[in-house]
Amino acid sequence: xxEREKMTAGELYNPADPELVKLRQKAHxxxxxFNKIIDDEDDLRYLILRELLPDYDADEIYFQGPIYxxxxxNTHIGKNFYANFxxxxxxxxxxxxxxxxxxxxxxxxxxxxxxxxxxxxxPRMTENGGLIILxxxxxxxxxxxxxxxxNVTVTAxxxxxxxxxxxxxxxxxxxxxxxxxxxxxxxxxxxRKPGKTFSSSLKSYSPxx
Numbered sequence: 584x585x586e587r588e589k590m591t592a593g594e595l596y597n598p599a600d601p602e603l604v605k606l607r608q609k610a611h612x613x614x615x616x617f618n619k620i621i622d623d624e625d626d627l628r629y630l631i632l633r634e635l636l637p638d639y640d641a642d643e644i645y646f647q648g649p650i651y652x653x654x655x656x657n658t659h660i661g662k663n664f665y666a667n668f669x670x671x672x673x674x675x676x677x678x679x680x681x682x683x684x685x686x687x688x689x690x691x692x693x694x695x696x697x698x699x700x701x702x703x704x705x706p707r708m709t710e711n712g713g714l715i716i717l718x719x720x721x722x723x724x725x726x727x728x729x730x731x732x733x734n735v736t737v738t739a740x741x742x743x744x745x746x747x748x749x750x751x752x753x754x755x756x757x758x759x760x761x762x763x764x765x766x767x768x769x770x771x772x773x774x775r776k777p778g779k780t781f782s783s784s785l786k787s788y789s790p791x792x
Contacts, residue, residue: 586791590675591657595703595717595788598675610635610655618649636660646670653695661727666690676720676739681727689734694720696739709790717788 584592586600596603613635620628632639632646635655644664650672652658657674661682668688672678676694697718698704706714721740725731729743737743 584791589791590720591677593676593719593721594786595698595719597715597788597790598718599713599715600791606654606656610652613655614650614652617646620648622647639664657694660684667733675718676722678722679724681725681729683728684725685730687731687733687735690731691736692723692725693736694723694739696720703788 584594585602586596586598587602587606589596590598590603598604613631617628617631617635620631628646629642632644635652636658637656638658639660643662644660644666646666647668647670649668650666650670653673653675655674657676658672658678658680660680661684663683664680665684666686667690669690670686671691671693673691673693673695678692678694695718697716703717706716709715723737723739724742725737726742726744731737731743
């Protein structure tokens with residue numbers, strides 16, 4: 584498997600892989616270009632988004648900007664999408680967004696993860712004498728008819744049902760499955776005990792052939 588295939592599949596991968604570096608740089612440049620454009624330059628904004636996010640209908644979504652993506656190609660957006668200022672989507676793994684979804688200001692959808700076991704997380708030496716830091720990710724799904732208000736953070740592996748909203752005075756961080764027809768308004772933090780974790784089930788890393 585290539586490092587890109589490992590990344591999208593949620594396996595340990597090397598983010599310093601030349602193909603991934605090139606794809607990230609392209610996405611970051613497109614985001615920077617988009618963020619410099621005034622709102623009324625619709626045609627130019629359309630062309631940039633069309634290149635950054637190939638899997639969506641540009642006529643049916645709206646980003647106020649600024650926007651920040653890791654790759655773009657791993658983000659899949661449905662119809663009638665709206666995102667307010669400062670949208671961050673780190674899409675090392677797929678991000679699935681349904682129809683009629685709204686994102687408030689400062690919403691972050693974050694698929695990357697780092698291994699909890701320090702031996703997997705710490706830098707390691709390559710055969711060429713360089714150092715790499717491995718990471719992996721889990722996909723995120725935001726189902727249709729969902730509204731995430733200001734400063735909501737959705738972390739890797741979370742699926743959120745439709746008809747949801749959050750109170751911007753107490754921005755929550757979603758770290759597990761959320762059911763439809765519920766509203767959340769607090770940021771819950773908890774200490775994780777040693778035991779089964781995302782990274783405990785990861786396959787050992789092997790360099791790309």
